[in-house]
Amino acid sequence: MLQKTENEQNNMLNETIQAIMNRYSCRAFTEKMPPDEDLQIIAKAALAAPSGVNRQPWRIIVVKNKSLIKEMDDEGMKILAAMSDKSLYERIKARGGRLFYGAPCMTVIPITQSVPAGAEMFDCSIVAENIALAATSMGINSLICGLAVLPFAGEKGVEFRNRLGFPEGYEMGLAVLLGYAAEQGGKPHELDLCKVSFVE
């Protein structure tokens, strides 16, 4: 049987698989805000995530306030700059010096402790991926951002929690930056098929 070309294979993928395969981390955004209708669908996709014992230990906070995102960015960079190990700071500096890459919108996922302790982080990660995939499927770029914990870890942490409306007992989990790529040509990473094995 003739081997299918990669293009032929990709054309056969359904839309869900295409969104999974096309998602990539965007690290330069334009100022354009995604439409509210799209953000509402993305928020619903987030809520549709599975969670251990269906505890749903999360909140989904869609931050559209660009100056608040900039404040959190500045605070996070200040914290990074003050660390004795400067490698992360230098890395972000080399990528443009913005923790949140100029994204106009940021979905923040605070989490509350689940059982067993730590399980909430698995749940939170699945929510983040649901957000990124839903966004990709609608032509919106994204970046899952673990370093978004930084502004919540410093002296302005309580202030940011309050301004975002974290409920009592919730801590910062992950954020997903949303918007539109400032540069074309962003690509998904190479698939390392060596990491797959089948046991029959």
Ligand SMILES: Cc1cc2nc3c(=O)[nH]c(=O)nc-3n(C[C@H](O)[C@H](O)[C@H](O)COP(=O)(O)O)c2cc1C
């Ligand atoms: C849990 C998690 C946290 C991440 N945190 C950051 C981050 O803080 N800053 C960043 O630039 N990228 C972050 N990334 C993006 C990864 O660097 C990226 O997924 C990886 O390099 C693979 O590239 P791809 O997403 O384009 O496939 C994070 C990804 C994950 C899954």
